[in-house]
Amino acid sequence: MANQKVNAVIVGAGAGGGVVAKELSTNGMSVVLIEQGDWISYDEHTNDELLSQRVTVLGNSCGPDDKHHSRVNIHPDGSKHIVLPSEGDFNNISACVGSGTVTYGALAWRYMREDFKMKSTYGHVSGSTLEDWPITYDDLEPYYEKAEWEIGVAGDDSLNPFAPPRKKLQPMPPFTHNKEATLLKEAASKLGFHPFSIPMLRNSVPYGGRPACYRMRTCIGFPCPVSAKCGTHNTVIPVAIKSGNCELRTNCIVSEIIVNEQGKITGVSYYDQNNKKQTQHADIVILSAAAIETARLLLNSKSKFFPNGIGNENDWVGRNLQGHAYPNAHGLFEDDIFDDFGPGSSVAICDFNHHNPGIIGGGYLSNSFICMPYRFTNVRPPSEKLWGKSHKEFQRKNFKKVAEIHGPYQEIPSFDQRVQVDPVVKDFWGIPAARLSGKTHEEDIKGCTFMAEKASLWLKEAGAIQTWSSLGIANGVSAGQHQAGTCRMGNDPKTSVTDKFGRVHSTPNLFVADGSLHVTNGGFNPALTIMALGFWVGGYIASEWNKGNRFK
Amino acid sequence: MNKKTLLHKSLLVLSVIILFFLIGFGSFYSYWNSAPASKTCASCHEIENSVNILAQSTHRTLTCKECHGTALSNGLHSLNEKSMMVFNHAKNENTEDIRLNEPQMLEVMNNCTRCHKIEQSKWLSGGHSAKYKDIFLNEKHNKTEQLNFDCLRCHGMFADVDIDELVEPLDIKGPWKFKDSAVANNPTIPCLACHQIHNEGSPYKSPEYSNPQDIFYKRKHSVSNVSYYNRHDKTKIMAENLPTLKLWENERQVKVSDDILMRNCIQCHAPNGKHQAGTSDDRTPRGVHEGLSCMACHDVHSNDARQSCIKCHPAISHCKLDVKTMNTSFADPKSPNNIHWVACTNCHKDAKTLKK
């Protein structure tokens, strides 16, 4: 039985797609929201470090699984490696209802004004595709506010002098610091930095009909046992479903965007939970499958009208793939600084986000989330042995004495950091797999060195007796959970994939609403920006629809 | 005509097959339920470990079925489950993480109570015998405590489903109802929440009298059958392997009893994330009773504490007051002096005069 045609089909129920589903369905449009994963049950995805989204050695607790998925990674030396989802190089985001917002660290950043104007601020950078966004911070500000209030953010920007202006406060008070963060906060102030409590998509007090955070240990890479972490799965998606206009289809893999004989996009084809091929026709198609999968889907949708994939007339789909480098430093302290009080990451400074001589962009620095025991087995000063008696002693003696400062460094986008589809490797359903390749821009090395030095400085001021640092730059492809940029928005169809509302230039009714749109990725975790873009794109479609525009 | 004979013939063949099958199955089933464990249940190496541990336990003389019932005692569920295990085993799939589901667990509990009648009746008289309906349909509770996944960690740790499959709606408005009302009368904290049956231990036996003076000293107190069922891992953790509570009263660390049994209690009767005394559900003794174990006053099964004062106190306290009529929550629930942390200064505002 064919599925009934709807107004909009959305691919991917994550940070972007969940928001768009809510915006459209509450505006009276009929919506089908397709998700490759399932609802997450906390019982099956608990506090197991080896089966989380951060340490995935025994698999991704919230998907995708190793049996059905694979990608191809091209290393800088040209060698090709087939990677499984449980391997780091896969650059995975959770595959479940809510996607990354179920397992993320839930840091709720607004990008700064400069982040939308990187080229104007820093000029042309050779070997890069650094560019301004077609929209400004002020365009997006009301949508950030919507995201903060509808999904829920705890924070207080008044303590961060670098925060961009806002009209309305965040809805919940900021998180208090644990022992480590308190120590680091004092040190930052002494250094003349401007420490503040990180805005979080978490309930610091009961909010949205869900309880407050009870400050446990496993807050990043794990679903929250009290649902105090705010994602699209426990906020906007339930609202969408409750509207009666949105049908959520889980365990469905979209394989292609359907183009009819007139070259018009009419829906998507997908494999349902029984691996049976289905089609879903719709007036509008919205892709929110994250930077890698959205690009892969466009590239896999080849037809006589779109021989290189949809939106790819100028070879921009899949280009400018960005994540974040994570320059970091560890500090060993004399006394215990660990008090097992979650979420862990709470004190940050934005002193190094912009306007540091010789550095393009930059990023914030903060303390890290609680480090679990297996992960800690690799946290060692360079001189320490990684096994044997001394390794075990270090683990025992210092597990509660080490702090990590890190931050997402805004990578310089380049044309060669990219997603393609592999000519040979296919997934379980026979759909060509994503193929990732790229090289690190040399500016990144400079910027990360600068940030890692600042991280060490901060730790030393806090009393660390030994520090060691790392640039945190991926060897080759950088995407990770912060993946972005592959369907850049822009005013010029020759150098971008979508217009400023996320509509693919060469089509009237195909939209993108996820991190793929990011022109540049900010020196911040991108989740709140992706949600804001969801409201921006979804809001645009809904208001046009109400005006009678059918995107034909 | 031909068709009809064919039909008759096949019916005949079929019934013979079924007959043979029933005879075969029946004789196998009766053999299975009478043969020793080593020939039956324990021949499956997935449960070998459990069986071996049982052999050293207090319950060593029991056969598997005395607690677990037979393959057919909960309908065809067990049989199906076991067949699937064999099937998966043959396919070389890992089948070793075998768990009782909630109905099976409750059935084991019924078998416990065949012998442990006293413990059962004590348990019934105390707060730990709360049923699902007592917790999850309680209006006052649900309006204050938003239902969430973590509730089941202590209330209903054996539930086969998540909270969102158990009760709806998950908000503070209600009205609440079970998705499957069959659970309503199930106990949320059954025997196996705190007890480990497959564990080392010896049955009680009369002492060795050859050197009567030694009898007292040779007596060992075993806590090996006390364990906490950790829903996260779906495994039991022996009480001695549970963490001891570290508790703070502001900056001061509170002395907490090292009684192993108490480690079980504090898994649920726990303070907040900062481990500040008296927060959340912490009832660790402080004040005049600091350092005492829960079990110093509470009976393990009934949790009754009514006869506890006289265990230590003569009828009067240090300050010459009758302990049973002192103004504490022990005698009066409305008293401001909670028995768990009442201090001398609660009643004697001028502490200096006390020192005399």
Next chain:
Amino acid sequence: MNNQNKFSRRQFLQVTGVGVGGICLLANCGNSISIWRFFSNTEAKLMDAIADQIIPPDDWPGGSESGVTNFIDKQLVGPYVRFQQDYRKGLLAIHDSCNDIYNKQFEELDWNEQTAFLEKMEAGKMHGNIWSNGFDKTFFSLCRDHAMQAYYGSSRHGGNRNNKSYQMLELDYPLIIGQNRYKS
């Protein structure tokens, strides 16, 4: 809950067909030579020795006592099925190399000899074809990572017996956090 009590026709066929077939299989299980899922008894013994080198026993259990071998064995028939050949080949290579160099089994070497042997593997300095293409290094790092996962990861995967490593780190497990805001 409901589903568990319903018994479909498909399930009935599973019971009867599979159950009867399975009973025949049971007889075979008792005869299996190895007590492990993937390892042979010899391999497991060697693995125990390696595990103790990677995480030596002291006041707290060593790798073997903590169940490192059990963890790896269990994962090798699960998510680590892709490493089966590495272990088969690697453990044999260690066995053979020890025979060549010391004329002994790895387990029979004294403690410092064992350490030196593994350090040589870690540094990629083993000789012989079987170790070519850096297999000494990669196999050592595989064993090292898996041993750490076993010892410091969740006990549900077959290692970290009795959560001893969490106790060693003075990390509460299970976490002690209550959330009672409701006081009657």
